Amino acid sequence: MSEDVVLETRALTKGFGDRRAVDRVNLRVQAGSVYGLLGRNGAGKTTLLRMILGLLTPDSGNVRLFGRDAAAGDVASREAVAGFVEEPRFYPHLSAQRNLQLLARLDGPQATVAPRAALQLVDLGEQARDKVGTYSTGMRQRLGLAAALLRSPRVLVLDEPTIGLDPANAAAVRSQLRALSDRGVAVLLSSHNMTEVAELCDRVSIIHHGRTVWAGTQADLHAAAPVPAWRVWTSDDARTATLARQLPVRVQIGGGRPADAPLIIHADDEQRDAFVLELAGAGVAVRQLEPDTPPLEALFANLTGGDTPDDASTGVAA
């Protein structure tokens, strides 16, 4: 990852009626890095990406690309920028290959990757001649990535690039994005998947009600995250709770718990392991142990008012 900042937003703001969808957001994305945007539905992520791609005119603030201001509709400054927002859309009555051929024609000399090659990159080579109207959501998602790669962009802006993909294809896309960033491409992506963000992104911003509520590196993210929580089922909950008070382990024992409900213990990995060994030594069997809310999701929930990104909340897309 180089120090060159290729994409920057300064106090970017956009409102619709009385609602401020994006409120003074600052971003700095460096060449060769993967930058993640996290937020609930309606947080403002997609509106932010639309302004970066030139689809929306900001009310105030600006987008800078490669050190120059890039107004909405400024095609010249965005020649090396590609991407998509929300679900990628194409002409359903045309084949994937034909769709990409037409898009490449619009790009003119900027299109440096052949449509067929781009389809091979996203594992759609065999379905190149099928009409896009027959494609699944995941296939359209991959086609969107192929369309973005036609111009060999230096900045890739992707709105939830792995949504709708099965685990194998999602992993393949993440691997591709990492390979692109290793080659110097700056990737800005939005995601609901905390695991994906943790695995892929060098830097993360959490957006809530249009504002950046947290921004930093992966290391910063883990440092700020609360102590992990675990759900544990034992053969003797009372003895477990007594033992827990003797160790630096916090146990949640709520009143009126159903008999089969797990105990919640808050401990890092080392503390957890010591506690399990202590229980075994005291003759208490650990029947099941699994992670409760992951620490990153817990941090997200703390910053955004209680819901994790994966909680389904229908609302206007941001």
Added chain:
Amino acid sequence: MAVRVELAKLTAQWPLRITLGLCVIVPAVFALVMRAASSRPADTLFGRWAGTSGFATSLTVLNWAAAYGAPLLSGLVAGDIFASEDRHGTWKTILTRSTTRTRLFAGKAIAATLCVWFGFAVIGVVSLLAGLAAIGSAPLVGLSGQLIGSGHALALVAASWALTLLATTTFVALGLLLSIASRSGAIGVIGPLLVAIVLQLLEAIASGQIVRSVLPSTPFDAWHALFTSPVHAGPIGQGIATSVGYTLVFGGAAWWLLSRRDFAGADVPSVRRRTGVRIGAAVAAISVVLLTLSGVGPTALTHTRLETSIAATFGHLAEVRYQWQAGAGADTTIPWHAVCNRGGTPLTGNAGSGKGAGDDWACTITDLRASDGAGPTMLDVTLKANGCYQVQSPPGAVGALYVTDRHGKTFINPLYAFDGCFGTP
């Protein structure tokens, strides 16, 4: 490059392919029907000759193509070319390519125009070829009663289609504007046709020059002037200017809307409904204003102009009938005099009176050379707002619908009923 992209997208769509197919089939079928049928569409200009001359067949089709074909084609192509991007959700796909909105707009506008022109030209070519093949290339009776030879008729028919083709850009630009403003394929497709119907209603009643000169449908009548003798350049020039003017206004408004639009995601259906209501209200308001002003200002539809035109046309048609019956040209030109009055006004000497469009005109036509005491012949005249008229002559004075020549061959009596135009400046 954007033009080629848009043409590729358009021609890949089955509705357009079917429409172009109909542009071939319908005029060809019409020509075959005119060959076989015993009655003709006499209410349409040149319709009464559609079974006699293939040139008239093509011109009959032109009347309908101009009235309905052009707005329908424009709606189908131009009315959906922008709205389809909203329907497919592909604006965000094409606007993130290395091309400007202006280039995209130009590409779509040019592609739509070329497609509409192509469809319209196909109708023209097929109607002419089918007409000539099925009916024949007999000379054409012009709108001043003059006989137009086959070669000249061919050139005039081609020029008529070309002139009307230019006028279609008005509806193409209107379709583009409706497509962008409404973001609805339904409004974009149907809008031009509805506007055309409203314009036809206005055309039928607007005799005032002020309103007629600004109607976007007036250029579609400009080709009539090619078939008068002498040719009137005024309506042709005005038609071209009006077409160019409306094309620039509608097209400019369309580009302005597109250049300022924010693409924030899928529209809520209520937004489109509100836009549709606003567009409908605007069209209704403009129509009411035009309707109110339709009689304002001077009119070119005066008894003087009608009398001059009818006298000349009747005289020419009399020569044509003589030529067909006798097989030779008339050796002298008979001077005719016409006096026209509108609605119930008694004829007083040689003075005519009245103005405006209507089916209540009555004209008397007199052979100034007649020395046998034969009186004037009374003609029933319907004068249209566009300066064209239809005349019904009394069979007792001019003969039956069909007459025979000296060889016993039957032909249509050109004096029995005829059309003419004196055009509006």
